[in-house]
Amino acid sequence: MGSSRELCGKYPSRVMSAPQPQLWLSTPLLKASALLHAGAAIACCARPYLWPWAVGSVAANHVLLAGCGLWPRSTLLGPNWTRLPAQTSARGHIALTIDDGPDPAVTPRVLAMLGEHAARATFFCIGERVARHPELARAIVRHGHAIENHSQRHLHHFSLLGPTAMTREIVEAQETITATVGERPVFFRAPAGLRNPLLQPVLARLGLQLASWTRRGFDTVNRDADAVFARLSRGLRAGDILLLHDGGAARSASGAPVVLDVLPRLLALLRSAELTPVTLRAACGAPPAATGASAER
16 A cells, blocks of 8 residues: 555645655556557557457457446555555544535534544545635634545546546646645545546646545435445444545435434444544644644635
8 A cells, every 4th residue: 555655745844735746657457458459459450350359359448447447446547545554543543534515504513523522534625615615614624624635626527537637627626725724635536436547647646645435325325314324334443434425415305414414323333432533644644634823814
């Protein structure tokens, strides 16, 4: 998985400097795909009658790559946090991650619940929502939580974007969040967790680490609080990364935010299991979110 420094860079001050670009290393799958494409091209030139086999092999490879992109927890396209580092897990730590906010109708109540349990969470926020609710974004950081990059607009077709459009979505969110709360995100989570092979080179260039989850409650799909809690709590152990949403989509049939029903029960369970919720930044050795003047800007 790499060391904390390799994954998160150096953070010498409260207002973080830009993450350092990382060397992009192709995965074995992508190397094999490149060789397959080259071999298919050579075969078609040297033995034209082989073109159906060559085209079929390339098509099958594209299906495989697409499948990897549609599997949010896959590491076949590049580094991906699906659990906390071993040294953090050994201390009984766990990560609560909350996507799609901030939402003025939900996030303040989520912050209050987290505060009651002295729990820290990582909020993967949408850049446009941060710009729309800057004081709420600053409140997240002021309460000791971390805000990370969930793209600028949360496009449903994010996984179909090319490198230029993908970079624009991520960079705009970086700039929006940094200008609002005074800290640059160091983690990125793709909308719905879906991506393509072009994402990892972009993240490496921007010094961002992809993060998915150990398990999610499917609260935007199921919307039944009991079922969501059961999914998140089943087999719960140190090192897990859990996913909930404070955005408007995760509501029950009655219109109530699912997270507000699930989170108190989940926090109580973590306490009884002696598991401590920490931010992803804390798990990789970065300092806690800014407090005081920098968060009040």
